[in-house]
Amino acid sequence: MAKVNVLFADTFDKAYQALDATIQRRVVDFMLKLRRDPDARGLDLKQPHGPRDKRVWTARVNDNFRAVLWRPDAYTFYLASIKPHDDAYTYAAQTVWNVNKVTGGVEFYDHDAVEEVLVRSGDSDPSVAVSAGLFDGVSDTDLDRLGIPPTLVPVLREIRTVDAVLGIADYAPKLASQVILALADGKTTEEVWQDIVAPSTADEKVDPEDAAAAVDRPSTRETFAVVTDNSEELERMLLKPMSEWRVFLHPQQRRLAYRPKARPYNGPVRVSGGPGTGKTVVALHRVKALADALPASSRPQILLTTYTNALADLLARLLDDLGGPDLTAKVDILNIDKVVRDVLRQDTEGQWANVEILGDAALASRWNEVIVELAVDDSFDRPFLVSEWEQVILAQNIRTRDEYFAARRAGRGRRLNRADRAIVWSLMQEFERRLDRDKALGFKQAAVRAADIATGWEKAARPYRHVVIDEAQDLHTAHWILLRALAPSGPDDLFIVGDPFQRIYNNRVALSSLGIETRGRSHRLTLNYRTTRQILKSALHLIDPDSYDDLDGGSDTLRGYRSILRGGEPEITGYPTQASEMAALADRIRRWHKGGIPLDEIAVIARTNATAAAAVNALQAAGVDASQLRSGQAVDHETGVQTMTMHRAKGLEFRAVAIVGVDARHVPLETAVTPEDADRLEHQRDIQRERSLLFVSATRAREALAITWSGRPSQFLPHRAS
Numbered sequence: 001m002a003k004v005n006v007l008f009a010d011t012f013d014k015a016y017q018a019l020d021a022t023i024q025r026r027v028v029d030f031m032l033k034l035r036r037d038p039d040a041r042g043l044d045l046k047q048p049h050g051p052r053d054k055r056v057w058t059a060r061v062n063d064n065f066r067a068v069l070w071r072p073d074a075y076t077f078y079l080a081s082i083k084p085h086d087d088a089y090t091y092a093a094q095t096v097w098n099v100n101k102v103t104g105g106v107e108f109y110d111h112d113a114v115e116e117v118l119v120r121s122g123d124s125d126p127s128v129a130v131s132a133g134l135f136d137g138v139s140d141t142d143l144d145r146l147g148i149p150p151t152l153v154p155v156l157r158e159i160r161t162v163d164a165v166l167g168i169a170d171y172a173p174k175l176a177s178q179v180i181l182a183l184a185d186g187k188t189t190e191e192v193w194q195d196i197v198a199p200s201t202a203d204e205k206v207d208p209e210d211a212a213a214a215v216d217r218p219s220t221r222e223t224f225a226v227v228t229d230n231s232e233e234l235e236r237m238l239l240k241p242m243s244e245w246r247v248f249l250h251p252q253q254r255r256l257a258y259r260p261k262a263r264p265y266n267g268p269v270r271v272s273g274g275p276g277t278g279k280t281v282v283a284l285h286r287v288k289a290l291a292d293a294l295p296a297s298s299r300p301q302i303l304l305t306t307y308t309n310a311l312a313d314l315l316a317r318l319l320d321d322l323g324g325p326d327l328t329a330k331v332d333i334l335n336i337d338k339v340v341r342d343v344l345r346q347d348t349e350g351q352w353a354n355v356e357i358l359g360d361a362a363l364a365s366r367w368n369e370v371i372v373e374l375a376v377d378d379s380f381d382r383p384f385l386v387s388e389w390e391q392v393i394l395a396q397n398i399r400t401r402d403e404y405f406a407a408r409r410a411g412r413g414r415r416l417n418r419a420d421r422a423i424v425w426s427l428m429q430e431f432e433r434r435l436d437r438d439k440a441l442g443f444k445q446a447a448v449r450a451a452d453i454a455t456g457w458e459k460a461a462r463p464y465r466h467v468v469i470d471e472a473q474d475l476h477t478a479h480w481i482l483l484r485a486l487a488p489s490g491p492d493d494l495f496i497v498g499d500p501f502q503r504i505y506n507n508r509v510a511l512s513s514l515g516i517e518t519r520g521r522s523h524r525l526t527l528n529y530r531t532t533r534q535i536l537k538s539a540l541h542l543i544d545p546d547s548y549d550d551l552d553g554g555s556d557t558l559r560g561y562r563s564i565l566r567g568g569e570p571e572i573t574g575y576p577t578q579a580s581e582m583a584a585l586a587d588r589i590r591r592w593h594k595g596g597i598p599l600d601e602i603a604v605i606a607r608t609n610a611t612a613a614a615a616v617n618a619l620q621a622a623g624v625d626a627s628q629l630r631s632g633q634a635v636d637h638e639t640g641v642q643t644m645t646m647h648r649a650k651g652l653e654f655r656a657v658a659i660v661g662v663d664a665r666h667v668p669l670e671t672a673v674t675p676e677d678a679d680r681l682e683h684q685r686d687i688q689r690e691r692s693l694l695f696v697s698a699t700r701a702r703e704a705l706a707i708t709w710s711g712r713p714s715q716f717l718p719h720r721a722s
């Protein structure tokens, strides 16, 4: 018998999750049976009356339930849903299927449901429909070129209202939904082609009659997952809630992660994209693809790293979700500081194995000591010295006075003459001498030493074959040199994922200058899976999208960044006092909770620990369960509303987010911004970083967002705050 292909749609998965456990078991048996012998009698394949597509069937799962499927040829089955007997026949008759001419992907939709949207919105009522069609300016040829299924074109011609567009986007196939939303938003057909359609087009010429050839296309797999012969794996795919990211990838996500083995990446790859575009998802799937291709070995050959400990823990949990222990056994998942620490530990001959690594607070008090004891005047304050140390001395691994005098200080706003340099160098030298004396290092300094050690290793001694990096925008130059040295240069060596718009630490690099060449291997994701269109729009108002550089000295853009999710408008509100702001916060949270959002799916985010603590106190006093999530601490779902700083919120997501204390003193935080007259460039960068913090915070929200303040509003919200 020829190979049987059985695939199930994301809608099938949802219908499955609504069934009770005994029927779920029957469903898995049914799927496996269909795969083994599609002509088995018990399957009872029958066609509905008057179908829109003659290749649609229903099949028996048990006496009460039937599956709805498309059988374009004898051996190919696409499962759409599972429904009670009569509903299954009705639904089967209504569905329209096709292989998309542009993407080559199989897609389907419920045509009757789409027509009902037009009736409900009044758009199809001839007595009302006097206004112009919303898509009159787009020709049939263009709609065809943009991958709109032919049967949807007449429907689009009837649309007159935005309500109808939104309703139809809920039912249309994925690509068509994105295209019509973007056209309705006023994007030109060329923009829609470039930003939405082109990344999903098929690699080869598409034969719309050949549904079997479509099975493996990335755009088919955006909606359909392949049924394998492993019942456990199948149950895992169907069962886990929120599992979509594990199974249904955007064509671009799939192409990036599951590159054919025969065509490895010929060097480092860089993937960028706005918040919520599934960068972490791509990194996790990339790890899986690399791991699947590796033979079992005694120690992990893949390093998956990110900036903070909390994010590394999150990655470990997600990777386990994706592939279980077979996968995680092949991967070291470490935050960047642990990577540094691991390398230093291997320096058993040298002086670094047992060194103490100091955090920012400990370093700050040492700087203060040096300044008080040595500085002749106050022309170089601690913020200046810290950034000079990190951005110049450590970034260029400068060890001598001569090297410092010859150093490039590009990007540093304050010019230093020779006399200035002499003073700064003497302060630096003394600062480092004291650390040496105490056998201590700062975190970034530790990274420099670790990079020195690792770059000295023979190629064969490099511990990993593949390094996958998430949240790359926040790594320091020394981290990059270190990571570069951990895997030998070669195919599939580095996979780098990050978003410059979310840079919240003061590190910036040009990767190519560090021997990490990603030119020709840089990709950008644009479809947001997390956040509603309404929230995204508000979040985008918080930043200036034209002023962000990428990791390679170029500029990054959010062009094409979009969502197809829908929800309410964010609330952006000021209050006279902090007490009234907090009282409103408690009310808002009660409202969200009453609306069905569990407390632990609600986050309160503030710029400082103090404001976060004030929010926790106010909520507790108002009888709302809340706790503060500290840095390094994992989310505890037992403790009610999760309250945290903007830094801690990075990489997380919640159904509802309230950002509090967004006033003129705290956002941007006065103490975190270099005065403009002290250093204009540094000032601009600080402001941008503060903006990014607010942007990161707002984009953690999936369904509901509130931004509030008391007193004078933040300068980042001026036009709405008035």
Ligand SMILES: Nc1ncnc2c1ncn2[C@@H]1O[C@H](COP(=O)(O)OP(=O)(O)OP(=O)(O)O)[C@@H](O)[C@H]1O
Pocket (backbone or CB within 6 Å): 244, 245, 248, 249, 250, 253, 273, 274, 275, 276, 277, 278, 279, 280, 281, 282, 499, 502, 528, 529, 530, 650, 651, 652, 653, 699
């Ligand atoms: N193909 C997909 N199908 C369904 N959900 C997805 C898909 N890709 C990503 N998601 C979901 O979208 C959300 C954001 O994904 P992810 O965290 O990977 O994005 P990100 O780009 O790393 O975000 P950020 O930079 O804001 O931290 C998650 O809930 C994830 O499960």
